[in-house]
Amino acid sequence: MESAVAASPAVIKVAAICGSLRKASFNRGLLRSAVEISQQSANGMRIELIDVSPLPMINTDLEVDGRFPPAVEAFRQKVLEADSILFASPEYNYSVAPPLKNAIDWASRPPNVWAGKAAAIVSAGGSFGGGRAQYHLRQIGVFVDLHFINKPEFVLNVFQPPTKFDGEGNLVDPEAKERLKQVLQALHRFTLQLQGQ
Numbered sequence: 081m082e083s084a085v086a087a088s089p090a091v092i093k094v095a096a097i098c099g100s101l102r103k104a105s106f107n108r109g110l111l112r113s114a115v116e117i118s119q120q121s122a123n124g125m126r127i128e129l130i131d132v133s134p135l136p137m138i139n140t141d142l143e144v145d146g147r148f149p150p151a152v153e154a155f156r157q158k159v160l161e162a163d164s165i166l167f168a169s170p171e172y173n174y175s176v177a178p179p180l181k182n183a184i185d186w187a188s189r190p191p192n193v194w195a196g197k198a199a200a201i202v203s204a205g206g207s208f209g210g211g212r213a214q215y216h217l218r219q220i221g222v223f224v225d226l227h228f229i230n231k232p233e234f235v236l237n238v239f240q241p242p243t244k245f246d247g248e249g250n251l252v253d254p255e256a257k258e259r260l261k262q263v264l265q266a267l268h269r270f271t272l273q274l275q276g277q
C-alpha cells in the first residue's frame with residue numbers, strides 16, 4: 081500500500097485556507113504544495129485553495145435580512161461544501177493572523193458552517209514555525225466545532241537551513257514535503273472516520 085491517501089476509494093473535498101495575504105506567502109506555498117502532493121498521490125483528496133482576501137472586515141451591520149455580503153456568502157458556501165479544512169496559519173505576535181481570524185469569524189455566524197468538519201493546520205514562520213498560532217487556532221476550533229487532527233503536527237522554521245522555499249514562496253524542501261504528505265494522509269483518514277466511513 082503506497083499510502084492511505086492513495087489506497088482509499090473515497091475522495092474527500094478539502095478547503096485550503098491561508099491566513100496570509102502576501103503574494104510570496106510561505107504559508108500559501110505550503111497549501112500549493114499540498115495540492116501538488118494530493119494530485120501526485122492520484123486520488124483520495126481534492127484540495128481547493130480558497131482566497132480570503134475579498135472578505136470585508138467582520139462587521140455584523142453588513143448582514144442584512146439574514147444575508148451576508150456576496151464575498152462572504154461565496155466563502156461560506158465553499159466551506160459548507162468541503163468535507164474538511166486545511167489551514168495554513170501564519171503566526172502574528174504569537175497568535176492567528178487577522179485575515180484568517182476574520183474568515184473564521186464570518187463563517188461562524190449562524191448557521192456556523194465549520195461545525196462538525198475535520199481540520200488540520202500547517203504553518204511556516206519564525207523560531208517555532210508558527211506553532212503558537214496553531215494552538216490558538218485549535219482553541220478557536222473548540223467554539224466553532226472544528227475537529228482537528230492531533231498528529232502529525234506540522235511547523236516549519238523558514239529561516240533555518242536548508243532553504244525551505246524559493247523566491248516565489250514555493251516549498252522546495254523534500255523533508256517538509258514528506259511531512260506535509262503525512263498530514264494529508266492523517267486528515268484524509270480522520271475525515272472519513274468522522275463521517276462514519
Ligand SMILES: Cc1cc2nc3c(=O)[nH]c(=O)nc-3n(C[C@H](O)[C@H](O)[C@H](O)COP(=O)(O)O)c2cc1C
Pocket residue numbers: 100101102104105106107108170171172173174175204205206207208209210238
Ligand atoms: C505583524 C507580524 C507579526 C509577526 N509575529 C510573529 C510571531 O509572533 N512569531 C513568528 O514566528 N513570526 C512572526 N512574524 C513573522 C511571520 O511569521 C513571517 O513573516 C511569515 O513568513 C508570515 O507568513 P507568510 O510568509 O505566509 O506571509 C510576524 C510577522 C508580522 C507581519
